Amino acid sequence: xxxxxxxxxxxxxxxxxxxxxxxxxxxxxxxxxxxxxxxxxxxxxxxxxxxxxxxxxxxxxxxxxxxxxxxxxxxxxxxxxxxxxxxxxxxxxxxxxxxxxxxxxxxxxxxxxxxxxxxxxxxxxxxxxxxxxxxxxxxxxxxxxxxxxxxxxxxxxxxxxxxxxxxxxxxxxxxxxxxxxxxxxxxxxxxxxxxxxxxxxxxxxxxxxxxxxxxxxxxxxxxxxxxxxxxxxxxxxxxxxxxxxxxxxxxxxxxxxxxxxxxxxxxxxxxxxxxxxxxxxxxxxx
Amino acid sequence: xxxxxxxxxxxxxxxxxxxxxxxxxxxxxxxxxxxxxxxxxxxxxxxxxxxxxxxxxxxxxxxxxxxxxxxxxxxxxxxxxxxxxxxxxxxxxxxxxxxxxxxxxxxxxxxxxxxxxxxxxxxxxxxxxxxxxxxxxxxxxxxxxxxxxxxxxxxxxxxxxxxxxxxxxxxxxxxxxxxxxxxxxxxxxxxxxxxxxxxxxxxxxxxxxxxxxxxxxxxxxxxxxxxxxxxxxxxxxxxxxxxxxxxxxxxxxxxxxxxxxxxxxxxxxxxxxxxxxxxxxxxxxxxxxxxxxxxxxxxxxxxxxxxxxxxxxxxxxxxxxxxxxxxxxxxxxxxxxxxxxxxxxxxxxxxxxxxxxxxxxxxxxxxxxxxxxxxxxxxxxxxxxxxxxxxxxxxxxxxxxxxxxxxxxxxxxxxxxxxxxxxxxxxxxxxxxxxxxxxxx
Numbered sequence: 001x002x003x004x005x006x007x008x009x010x011x012x013x014x015x016x017x018x019x020x021x022x023x024x025x026x027x028x029x030x031x032x033x034x035x036x037x038x039x040x041x042x043x044x045x046x047x048x049x050x051x052x053x054x055x056x057x058x059x060x061x062x063x064x065x066x067x068x069x070x071x072x073x074x075x076x077x078x079x080x081x082x083x084x085x086x087x088x089x090x091x092x093x094x095x096x097x098x099x100x101x102x103x104x105x106x107x108x109x110x111x112x113x114x115x116x117x118x119x120x121x122x123x124x125x126x127x128x129x130x131x132x133x134x135x136x137x138x139x140x141x142x143x144x145x146x147x148x149x150x151x152x153x154x155x156x157x158x159x160x161x162x163x164x165x166x167x168x169x170x171x172x173x174x175x176x177x178x179x180x181x182x183x184x185x186x187x188x189x190x191x192x193x194x195x196x197x198x199x200x201x202x203x204x205x206x207x208x209x210x211x212x213x214x215x216x217x218x219x220x221x222x223x224x225x226x227x228x229x230x231x232x233x234x235x236x237x238x239x240x241x242x243x244x245x246x247x248x249x250x251x252x253x254x255x256x257x258x259x260x261x262x263x264x265x266x267x268x269x270x271x272x273x274x275x276x277x278x279x280x281x282x283x284x285x286x
Numbered sequence: 287x288x289x290x291x292x293x294x295x296x297x298x299x300x301x302x303x304x305x306x307x308x309x310x311x312x313x314x315x316x317x318x319x320x321x322x323x324x325x326x327x328x329x330x331x332x333x334x335x336x337x338x339x340x341x342x343x344x345x346x347x348x349x350x351x352x353x354x355x356x357x358x359x360x361x362x363x364x365x366x367x368x369x370x371x372x373x374x375x376x377x378x379x380x381x382x383x384x385x386x387x388x389x390x391x392x393x394x395x396x397x398x399x400x401x402x403x404x405x406x407x408x409x410x411x412x413x414x415x416x417x418x419x420x421x422x423x424x425x426x427x428x429x430x431x432x433x434x435x436x437x438x439x440x441x442x443x444x445x446x447x448x449x450x451x452x453x454x455x456x457x458x459x460x461x462x463x464x465x466x467x468x469x470x471x472x473x474x475x476x477x478x479x480x481x482x483x484x485x486x487x488x489x490x491x492x493x494x495x496x497x498x499x500x501x502x503x504x505x506x507x508x509x510x511x512x513x514x515x516x517x518x519x520x521x522x523x524x525x526x527x528x529x530x531x532x533x534x535x536x537x538x539x540x541x542x543x544x545x546x547x548x549x550x551x552x553x554x555x556x557x558x559x560x561x562x563x564x565x566x567x568x569x570x571x572x573x574x575x576x577x578x579x580x581x582x583x584x585x586x587x588x589x590x591x592x593x594x595x596x597x598x599x600x601x602x603x604x605x606x607x608x609x610x611x612x613x614x615x616x617x618x619x620x621x622x623x624x625x626x627x628x629x630x631x632x633x634x635x636x637x638x639x640x641x642x643x644x645x646x647x648x649x650x651x652x653x654x655x656x657x658x659x660x661x662x663x664x665x666x667x668x669x670x671x672x673x674x675x676x677x678x679x680x681x682x683x684x685x686x687x688x689x690x691x692x693x694x695x696x697x698x699x700x701x702x703x704x705x706x707x708x709x710x711x712x713x714x715x716x717x718x719x720x721x722x723x724x725x726x727x
Contacts, residue, residue: 012306020397023422039306058395141389144409169392235394243400243419246409249553250635 056108099278109231136214154227360584411634556635567665641691
């Protein structure tokens with residue numbers, strides 16, 4: 001019997017990409033996909049424990065008050081689940097420590113970074129060491145970008161991918177690390193997964209608009225040490241069908257959009273034996 | 287927002303609001319007293335008869351008087367350098383690229399965008415309309431388009447409204463929409479039309495409003511495009527000292543329609559060198575209120591007029607042709623006329639184009655500048671693959687349409703004038719630069 005893969009797409013409080021994220025999970029083969037309001041989690045009606053794959057979509061969590069996803073991150077860090085009284089961060093930590101997958105896109109990536117669950121060196125979660133700041137252009141921008149994928153990265157979402165074309169749609173996407181040693185370690189451990197490049201060259205670029213926000217070292221996406229947690233500014237869920245491509249009326253394109261591979265990798269990994277062999281599996285919290 | 291909730295469901299509703307962290311309070315109940323009764327605690331703040339509330343405002347009786355303006359007929363000499371003239375037109379605010387603004391809006395959220403506002407070889411050509419796929423599991427889609435041309439109100443708000451409606455409809459048709467299932471929204475942005483000390487020209491302004499509404503009635507009926515919603519803002523006047531500025535009477539007409547299969551949608555960019563260039567619809571000497579006249583500080587009188595019965599035949603035929611997949615690109619012809627539409631088609635595709643003005647379907651046109659910059663309505667620039675020529679011409683047989691040139695690989699935009707000589711030859715990169723530099727920031 002093949003395993004039933006269950007995906008959860010978290011929404012509410014300003015998230016606006018939950019539908020296409022759920023659609024991408026379904027297309028990728030997830031057997032069950034639930035769009036769940038964070039309030040349902042906080043009310044104890046839904047539990048992260050019942051899922052394998054947590055999706056944190058784009059949007060404007062809590063109005064991006066205090067900076068993108070910052071107020072939303074504070075809520076998750078401090079709120080308690082009604083009934084059980086368990087802090088939500090413990091439920092999230094248990095999800096992570098059980099080796100389950102998290103994908104954060106755009107506002108979801110901002111959330112992961114501000115929660116401190118990325119890059120989380122030495123498995124130390126809830127400690128923020130990097131950020132996504134205001135674009136160098138000083139404004140929100142919607143444009144398509146090329147990404148070069150680090151094939152040495154442990155990221156389970158990007159296995160087999162070399163280069164992908166996706167849209168960015170954000171005002172705060174400039175990746176920065178708290179210190180030079182943190183940046184260096186990110187590179188050394190190959191936690192830098194995706195970097196902005198050009199159509200012609202795989203070389204990371206700092207040139208605008210190929211690098212749309214001025215991200216340090218052209219970093220567009222990073223993972224944790226296990227590769228099971230991944231966040232990226234560009235939107236893979238926004239390119240699942242060829243008609244999403246800005247030039248589909250003039251180019252011969254495959255039916256399936258390039259972004260779907262990231263979701264397919266996630267589902268494939270959850271079905272694999274490797275998923276259960278989590279190296280840092282820790283006893284359940286609480 | 288306010289909601290009406292059945293009493294037996296109020297507890298469930300309040301629990302939902304609490305869970306979702308939405309502040310909700312019970313303000314009152316519906317009664318059969320026939321009164322609208324507001325209290326603050328025990329104190330009555332207002333108590334009005336419902337009949338008065340609904341019917342109490344007396345009907346206004348206003349006078350409107352239509353006296354068509356006679357503007358001086360401009361005397362503009364034919365430009366010596368058409369390349370320079372076209373670049374000057376491309377840099378004008380109403381024509382130039384709005385990319386820096388468009389990119390600041392998320393136009394792809396919810397993952398169903400099919401025709402984006404920026405299209406073409408470099409993702410920066412000016413799309414005529416948007417196509418979206420609201421249900422991601424389906425290839426059915428929705429087209430959304432707009433029309434707006436306030437300058438024509440300087441001559442006659444009737445034709446301003448007619449042209450706005452026509453522009454919205456033809457933008458929808460240009461990407462693959464059809465008149466079969468199209469609905470409209472009339473958004474009025476107006477100046478105070480009520481005669482008063484502050485508005486001594488109220489009788490004229492009210493006549494403009496009446497005429498715009500007459501056009502709205504006439505054209506939505508002929509096109510079969512019912513208005514399903516709308517909006518008005520009627521006091522857009524500003525006074526400082528003795529100076530009063532009133533905005534031009536403006537109808538923004540929006541349309542929304544169904545597209546059976548979004549995979550049949552087309553974009554405005556030229557696709558391949560060797561494709562044939564067609565102009566659909568007739569070009570007349572209609573430069574009144576045009577960008578060309580405005581660039582010369584003139585208004586004129588020959589405002590574009592919409593022949594909706596004729597346009598309907600063209601729109602129906604073009605919709606069918608697009609559905610059959612025999613159209614490579616299609617671009618609406620509006621502000622700046624044919625010259626702008628042709629050159630935009632070329633540079634958005636990263637390709638050159640050679641056209642012959644003598645081949646353009648036209649009547650009453652004596653000069654090249656009239657042909658290039660007239661803003662006659664219900665026209666398109668279309669490119670077609672040579673192997674689909676016969677099918678396309680058969681599909682458009684009932685409407686004015688002609689092959690006027692070809693798409694080329696050399697990156698030059700070339701125009702042969704009515705007298706057979708080359709009147710314009712510019713690099714598409716230079717035209718595009720003139721178009722992009724105004725609002726590039």
